[in-house]
Amino acid sequence: MVKSHGKKQRARQKAARTGAAYASAAAGTTHEHTPLPDMAVLEKLPHNAGRKLDLELAARLVAACRIRCQPCQRTLAGKLRAEQRPTLAALAAAIYAALPSPGFVASPTTQAWAPLARAGKTDPAVAAEALAAVEEMDDRAASDLLEDALDHWALGGASAEEIADMVTVVPEAPPRQRPADPTDAYREAGIKVVTLDDLDLGDVDTYHLAPAYGVMPMQTSTPDGRPMPMLLLYPESEGAGIEDLEARTDWEHWGLHGMPDMDPLWRLRARIADRSLQGLVHVGPAGEDDVELWRAAESVSLPAHWWDLLDRVQHIVVVGPVAEPEAPGALEAAGGAGELLAVVARVSFR
Incomplete structure (x- = not known):
């Protein structure tokens, strides 16, 4: 009984550590997808709001997506949604903070959340709001966001340098042009400027x-x-x-x-x-x-x-x-x- 209990305990620990199903861990049939991508770049994003991330779980999930291992994807994604919402938020923000638009194929959940990810890249308060939104999502919404993000991660490079490039290179929209008010130049030159607002002309x-x-x-x-x-x-x-x-x-x-x-x-x-x-x-x-x-x-x-x-x-x-x-x-x-x-x-x- 003690031996059996110890084996079960070790299987549970292995399942928790690797993200594999308990049955696979107990049977010794777990497998790993190597090399694992270096996900340390996720900790540099403001969207985790200082929360601890499970980088190993994120790396295993991304690696499973890249070789299209469906069983591991399902198991690891379920664990991420249930236990690691800050890691989910960071995975998604690494993509959608770097895109000018989530694209037409993205789910309604991602469409609504992506603007927070973009704004949060330069505003820590909005980044914390983006994390809070992920933590408040129901399982269906969290699943939609994760699936959309993983579609992008599955196409990314496996090296740390390629991942860093994907996260840090942001396609910028053309800068907005706010034409200067020409009356400001006249005022600076000491010329009195009278506008319609200065005249009492009624409506x-x-x-x-x-x-x-x-x-x-x-x-x-x-x-x-x-x-x-x-x-x-x-x-x-x-x-x-x-x-x-x-x-x-x-x-x-x-x-x-x-x-x-x-x-x-x-x-x-x-x-x-x-x-x-x-x-x-x-x-x-x-x-x-x-x-x-x-x-x-x-x-x-x-x-x-x-x-x-x-x-x-x-x-x-x-x-x-x-x-x-x-x-x-x-x-x-x-x-x-x-x-x-x-x-x-x-x-x-x-």
């Missing part, structure tokens, strides 16, 4: 003083394949373009992969009576329209199928600018060149 409509855009209703898909309405902006006057949008919005650069961030303060206003779009605005802290980016010159009823989609989703991808929106491949070309800004806005029906 003045300044919409037509700013660069103008047109809009084109379109349709895209979410990463999980659901249809999503999209509104394409194109310049209609001098000064309209990406520099103007960068100056007037905080939209992110978007390469047509994944979904841009959602900002509920951006509203696309739609009128139910005639199924038409009325305007695109940003709502300020007091509920006022502090940015009016587009206003309909006339009411045009939208196709029934597009209006029904808008009504069902009640959010819309707004993207632009594209100089020639009807030209074949123009949108894709602008996205590939890093010349698109985008946001997911709310639809406000009236």
